[in-house]
Amino acid sequence: MKREHVVPLSRQAVAILRELHEVTGKGAYVFPGVRAGRPMSDNSITTALRTMGYSGDVQTWHGFRTIASTLLYEMGYSSDLVEAQLAHKQPDKVRAAYDRAQRLEDRRAMMQAYADRLDELKTKVTRPL
DSSP states (O other), rough: OOOOOOOOOOOOHHHHHHHHHHHTTSSOOSSSSSSSTBBOOOOHHHHHHHHHTTOOOOOOOTTHHHHHHHHHHTTTHHHHHHHTTTTOSSHHHHHHOOOOOOOHHHHHHHHHHHHHHHHHHHHHHSSSS
8 A cells, every 4th residue: 555554452462463473583573474585475365264164155354344344333433433444545635635633542452352252262172052
C-alpha cells in the first residue's frame, strides 16, 4: 500500500506474538519465509490451510479479514473503525485528503473486544455438549 499502517493488538495477540518470538527470534518478520530476508509467501499460508484440511471454498488466507470485518460489524462497530483497522482507503476522496486520524484508542478497544469475542466463540465450540 506504500503507506504506514499501525495495527493495535489485543492482549491475546501480543501473548501469541511473544510465544512466536521464541521460535522466530529477532528477525525482521513475524512469519519469515524460506528465503532469507523475505516474509512467508501467500502460497505458504494457502498450503498450511490445505494441510489443515481447509479447501479453498471453505477458507482462504484472505478470508480471515472477511471474518474479522463481518464479526466486527455484527458487534456494532462503525465502518470508520473497521475499515481503518483493515487499512482500506476511504471512499470519499475529499475526506481521505484531510482526515489523517488513526483512531488508535478506539481501534485498540475494538480489537480487544474482538479477541474476547473469539475466545467466547472458541469456548462454545470446544465445550463438550
